[in-house]
Amino acid sequence: MLKQIYPQCDASRPLEGTYLDLNLHKQANVGDVFIYANYISSLDGRIALYNADLGEYAVPPAIANGRDWRLYQELAGQADVMLTSARYFRQLAAGKAQDLLPVGSGEKYSDIKAWREKQGLKAQPDVMILSNSLDIPLAALEKVQDRKVMVCTGSTDQTKIQRLAQAGVRVIRAMPSMDETTQDPSTSLGVTGAFVRQSLIDLNYRSAYLIAGPQVHATFIQDACVDALFLTTHFTLLGGTKISGLVDADLPKAQSLKLISSYLDVKENQMFQRFSYVK
Template sequence: MNNLLYYYSLSFYVCFILSSNCPDGPAIMTVLSLFPTGGEERPLEGLYLGLNLHRQAEDGDLLIYSNYISSLDGRISLTLDHSGESQVPEAIINGRDWRLYQELAAQSDVMITSARYFRQLAKGQAQDLLPVGQEPAYADLNGWRESEGLKAQPDVVIISNSLDIPVGSLAVLKGRRILIFTGKHAEASKVDRLEAAGAELFVMDGPEVSGAALKAVLIALGYRSAYMIAGPLVHRTLIADRVLNLLFLTTRLRLIGGAGFDTILGGDIGGAVEMHLRSLYLDRNASNAQFFAQYALQQG
């Protein structure tokens, strides 16, 4: 699973929805548990939904979790030669991973992204992927949110120091709360323009948005679960301040190589962070073998 700065195509999860039409035959609709228990078959659907991430935070706290899909050699995106934009490699994206992406989205009060997605959206280079899926395959997730007392769709946080956000691109979030976090050097005219478009602006005390300040504001606003769907720099912002709690990482068992690539983390994080494996599943589907891993970050 990867962030929303990049784009998926419907064609990459048709085989998941209509598994009997896949070239490799019917998909295996279970995964094999490797840790903490080994040898148990688990249904793919509901694998992450049962975590109830929206209920894990203690009173007065916030659970922040991130999610990526990567090749075995660590690529989460490759640079396109003709445009210089980055895109999730077609060799790793697949509908089984996308199902779990949607399950994580379904458990969030708010989704954390960056301005880049909206710039791509304005150029027609990204799809509207911010909502929890409205396709029939995800009807259970929408019904689950309703039964859990959650809003129909999560609110959206945008982290941007430049505030280069095309106002028109925010129209996809109609009816949802839009929270934009920026540094103290933000141009007043950009702040005014975005507020006029219905966004709520939070100007930080420092030149850049910090993970600690972001978390404090979201807790004060009453949020309990936040799903980070941005790229490696926003990931760094959260990990540098040790406010990220969980990392969900799908590793597609393919080597793809390529130049101009991103990994899941960009920039200095103030020293190594210990990661504790919480669960590991093997997806043995013939057309897209992959691992689904959940890690907890050591806090403090």
């Protein structure tokens, strides 16, 4: 059971259904998209630590847990599309990432699959990847070949764009006209949050689940393009000096958040909080 501590105090509820009841796929205004992010963090603000064995940043087992994963899946269940990073696909290809994307695989999550079907949503959310390098291993993309895969990029590298297009990926280029004049395939403009948000709207997506790390999160915050933050805080101090936080980039100004709900999970020693971004 979870103990609700905000907005109501002392109400209890089961873990299952806590986020699935939110109907995030119905939150967007007409002609808009609702974008929500989700992180698990330690009490000292780490979402990932550098793992020397993997040679990568990774979520430490000391905070990753099945109860948080249940809610991660409930949030995925309400998404038309998942927003992720090329680095995730590189980690996946190297066998260094958890297979994060399928919703409801396994008996434990079959209710989420059934819920999606009842809501008239596709079996799996589509996938939008942010990448400037376009270094996305095709082998990793095969794992999501049952849905639409798109890449948002500032790159003008035609060889890489063609390679992805041939693999069935739709490449959406940010501000193409400016770079074409340089004819320099290495030139990257970078993708803005506003560009991705407009692309999602143009593609008629209504709910988008941001599961990428701190750079992509910063990209969206910089343009005030993310609507909700779901944050699990695990009551553990991880320490470390090579760490990732929720936002590892400069922001034009401090981003204020408003608490919407808060649940205490005594069983796993963590708190589930939902915030809106103050715009």
